[in-house]
Amino acid sequence: MAHTLANQEFDPTVFHQSDEADHAAGGSTLLGFWIYLMSDCLIFAALFATYGVLGGNLAAGPGPRDLFDLKLVAVNTSMLLLSSITYGFAMLASHRNLVGQTQGWLLVTALFGAAFIGIELFEFSHMIHEGATPQRSAFLSAFFTLVGTHGLHVTFGLVWLMTLMVQLGRHGITVANQRRLMCLSLFWHFLDVIWIGVFTFVYLLGVLR
């Protein structure tokens, strides 16, 4: 409040605009969310670098060739890819103001996302059952941290998806809900981009090594 009072006295040393231009509510949300995603990208860069450094340290334990089932990873990848395009369909439906269709596509997206998480948890439990726990070697610690962090992101994305479906049911496609859909769209597609890095560097190159 203090600086607005000072502006009214036409203090000649104040060079900034005395009146802020009128911004619509949420006008900068998308850019802010994008910058959050970029910071998330740096977290994953650090985890990828850790995996790159430690990935070869097996401590005489099981390695990528013994543990990874590429068929399962291929199925998992297609789940995430399908969820990406169905989220796109939800966005298209929301642009045409079709609440029911938007919710329907969001539900399909959530099912693909849940399938992805389910398959990943199955893979993890299978590995842990065989003694390939995070404590076993530096490779496994780095693997579980990197892939687990991605899985956690997808899980939170699922929670957000469900919340938005309820919000849409209650308030319809309002400007605020449209903005939330856009943010989740960025988040969801961003996670698919990270997964490209995971299946390439962790799984495919791991089996090649």
Added chain:
Amino acid sequence: MSDHVAAAPHGSMRGYFIGFVLSVILTAIPFALVMGEMLESRVATAWIVMAFAVAQIVVHMIFFLHMNSKSEEGWTLVSLVFTLILVVITLAGSLWVMYHLDSNMMPEHDTSQVP
């Protein structure tokens, strides 16, 4: 400013389909290369697989994330480029430094066990 959200870039059905089909192709080929062991050279396969990953990331950026130089007056692209520079420094720097530490600091009998 009030129609900001409505003016935000969004895709079309055609755009999503093109992106999806390209992604399927760019995913299927590297999986086939590795699972079918199609190439003799593992190093060549690794480089090809990485090239496909980069291509697919670009496809996702354009068709799913709707990146372009105009959104938010160019600030999304500026922040992306800045982030990519940091990512490259983090990855290349870590791998480079740690690889040299590993090969220069480890006792001989340990390095021979590293596969």
